[in-house]
Amino acid sequence: MIFGLRDVMAVIPEAIVAGAACLLLLVDFLIAKKRKIIVAALSIAAVAAAAFFSLYLVGTDVMWKKVFAGMFVVDGFSTFFKFVLYLATVLSMMLSFHYVKEEDINTGEYYTLMLFSLSGMMIAASASDLLSIYVAVELMSIPVYVLVGFLQKDARSNEAAMKYVILGAFSSGVLLYGISFIYGITGTTELSAVAGALADPSMHTPALSIAIIMLVAGFGFKIAGVPFHMWAPDAYEGAPTPITGFMSAGPKAAACAAVLRVFTEGLQPAYSRWVVIVAIVAVLSLVYGNIVAIAQKNIKRMLAYSSIGHVGYALLGLVAGGTEGASSVMYYMAVYAFMNLGAFSIIIMMRKGEQKGEMIEDYTGLAKTRGGMALLMLIFMFSLAGLPPTAGFIGKFYIFMALIHKGMVGLAVIAVLMSAVGAYFYIRIVMLMYMKDPVNPVETASSRGLYYALAIAAAGTILLGVYPGYFIKLAQMAGGSL
Amino acid sequence: MISRTVRRKDMVPITWYIALGSVLFMIGVSGVLLRKNIIIMLMGVELMLNSVNINLAAFSYYLKDLRGQVFAVFTITVAAAEVAVALGILIALVRSRGVFSADKIDTLKG
Numbered sequence: 001m002i003f004g005l006r007d008v009m010a011v012i013p014e015a016i017v018a019g020a021a022c023l024l025l026l027v028d029f030l031i032a033k034k035r036k037i038i039v040a041a042l043s044i045a046a047v048a049a050a051a052f053f054s055l056y057l058v059g060t061d062v063m064w065k066k067v068f069a070g071m072f073v074v075d076g077f078s079t080f081f082k083f084v085l086y087l088a089t090v091l092s093m094m095l096s097f098h099y100v101k102e103e104d105i106n107t108g109e110y111y112t113l114m115l116f117s118l119s120g121m122m123i124a125a126s127a128s129d130l131l132s133i134y135v136a137v138e139l140m141s142i143p144v145y146v147l148v149g150f151l152q153k154d155a156r157s158n159e160a161a162m163k164y165v166i167l168g169a170f171s172s173g174v175l176l177y178g179i180s181f182i183y184g185i186t187g188t189t190e191l192s193a194v195a196g197a198l199a200d201p202s203m204h205t206p207a208l209s210i211a212i213i214m215l216v217a218g219f220g221f222k223i224a225g226v227p228f229h230m231w232a233p234d235a236y237e238g239a240p241t242p243i244t245g246f247m248s249a250g251p252k253a254a255a256c257a258a259v260l261r262v263f264t265e266g267l268q269p270a271y272s273r274w275v276v277i278v279a280i281v282a283v284l285s286l287v288y289g290n291i292v293a294i295a296q297k298n299i300k301r302m303l304a305y306s307s308i309g310h311v312g313y314a315l316l317g318l319v320a321g322g323t324e325g326a327s328s329v330m331y332y333m334a335v336y337a338f339m340n341l342g343a344f345s346i347i348i349m350m351r352k353g354e355q356k357g358e359m360i361e362d363y364t365g366l367a368k369t370r371g372g373m374a375l376l377m378l379i380f381m382f383s384l385a386g387l388p389p390t391a392g393f394i395g396k397f398y399i400f401m402a403l404i405h406k407g408m409v410g411l412a413v414i415a416v417l418m419s420a421v422g423a424y425f426y427i428r429i430v431m432l433m434y435m436k437d438p439v440n441p442v443e444t445a446s447s448r449g450l451y452y453a454l455a456i457a458a459a460g461t462i463l464l465g466v467y468p469g470y471f472i473k474l475a476q477m478a479g480g481s482l
Numbered sequence: 483m484i485s486r487t488v489r490r491k492d493m494v495p496i497t498w499y500i501a502l503g504s505v506l507f508m509i510g511v512s513g514v515l516l517r518k519n520i521i522i523m524l525m526g527v528e529l530m531l532n533s534v535n536i537n538l539a540a541f542s543y544y545l546k547d548l549r550g551q552v553f554a555v556f557t558i559t560v561a562a563a564e565v566a567v568a569l570g571i572l573i574a575l576v577r578s579r580g581v582f583s584a585d586k587i588d589t590l591k592g
Contacts, residue, residue: 131556134557135560138560138564142563142564142567145568146570152574155578155579158575158579159575159579161574162520162568162571162572162575165567166514166523166524168564169561169568170511170527170530172531172560172564173510173527173530173534176531176534176557177507177530177533177534179534180503180537180541180550181537183549183550187541187545187547188547188549189553
């Protein structure tokens with residue numbers, strides 16, 4: 001097998017990110033501890049270069065064709081997801097400038113590990129073979145295990161990393177077991193060939209059902225869908241806050257991309273076999289995530305349960321299937337990256353000196369002392385709750401429409417009901433900020449990186465809500481390539 | 483050639499390999515879910531991954547297709563990386579807590 005120039009061209013963005021990460025590990029030695037922000041700036045520059053090349057590839061003949069013997073494909077779908085991933089990574093890096101100084105974890109490896117994880121996520125969005133999907137998912141998860149435990153002095157962080165790495169490795173085992181059965185049944189791991197083999201109904205044996213259950217369980221762990229979610233609240237609470245934001249926007253979106261590609265491309269002929277299982281996971285995630293979030297006192301933990309609920313919406317898009325279902329998930333992931341990282345920037349702003357700012361009661365009366373901050377938090381909370389005119393509303397609406405067009409009205413009704421339940425705990429924070437008087441004086445951090453990240457997140461949340469037409473069209477064009 | 487045909491006739495049936503793989507997988511799963519010592523839990527994960535390797539190699543041989551064996555090599559490599567990170571985190575945890583038992587690691591809950 002000889003690889004040509006076209007194969008190399010297709011992976012230029014990934015090569016830039018992975019290469020920059022390796023180089024920055026060396027450059028890191030030359031930079032004094034006080035000036036690690038240079039490493040961060042170079043990392044952001046590398047992501048920008050990768051984004052430029054992803055855009056450049058759009059018009060060329062590298063697009064749409066599988067390269068590296070069917071392992072990798074650059075199509076509209078992967079390009080759309082890659083931009084969501086670039087956005088999530090750059091925003092998380094900007095959020096980190098202040099936080100790493102506050103926590104005294106100001107090292108170069110912090111940013112380098114994020115770049116490594118980004119390269120894994122990008123490959124996961126583009127991978128079109130179960131082998132490359134597996135390696136990509138691991139490449140994106142392993143650096144995140146380390147990042148979750150980055151607060152070495154904090155026992156919570158170590159504990160979160162340990163739980164995450166054990167359940168992550170466990171889920172990889174389950175996923176691989178499913179993959180090995182898919183390989184045994186179809187004789188291939190390349191997704192379009194898997195679909196070709198499964199088009200023959202004699203392939204639909206009980207072994208295929210076992211394989212599908214294992215795949216749903218393995219991927220379910222990666223995207224934290226119920227009942228495979230138990231690591232998520234602990235990992236989210238213990239991790240450094242920018243990493244919590246990063247995990248919920250980046251690796252989750254990339255895993256959703258891999259799930260979409262595996263199920264709508266590879267396992268499409270077996271749709272009737274997996275749709276019920278995926279629907280069950282989706283409904284359980286919606287119900288459990290939204291209801292348990294109400295009882296939380298720690299805002300990071302609350303957002304962890306909220307993200308479990310949001311995975312439920314994304315999986316409903318997968319259940320709806322087709323171009324509309326896929327593009328609704330893609331749009332939702334873009335929206336989620338903006339609004340969730342916005343909410344996390346506010347949480348990071350509250351982290352200063354002795355003040356952890358992680359408890360929900362810390363936000364009491366924020367509107368009186370920090371009006372602008374409270375207003376931004378209100379926008380993000382309304383968007384997460386799915387109220388118009390924010391992006392969260394359009395994202396949910398689009399998924400519900402995809403479900404209704406497929407005649408799955410029952411699922412749409414459950415989703416609407418659960419988003420009403422979800423609205424309660426988001427709006428509770430808004431109520432605390434606006435209706436109560438401040439109890440303790442709050443200190444807030446000021447950092448240029450935080451302000452830029454907040455501005456981008458707020459602009460995205462409003463723009464995707466007020467003017468969704470263009471972006472929905474983009475998602476539809478990109479989703480059509482699946 | 484003759485020896486080759488003899489070997490094919492006496493070949494171990496594929497179901498035996500799948501059975502061995504599934505038994506190992508179940509032992510691995512119960513090791514992760516039931517045992518309290520984190521090192522044993524990691525060994526359970528290794529068993530799960532190796533049961534997958536048995537499956538892949540067996541399917542690869544019966545399908546006369548090298549893909550499965552290549553996949554197994556990747557699995558082994560990635561598993562090594564994963565365990566290296568897991569042990570590193572475990573060392574950090576033991577330094578801060580001094581315990582190996584999963585029961586005692588219970589600060590985070592809710």
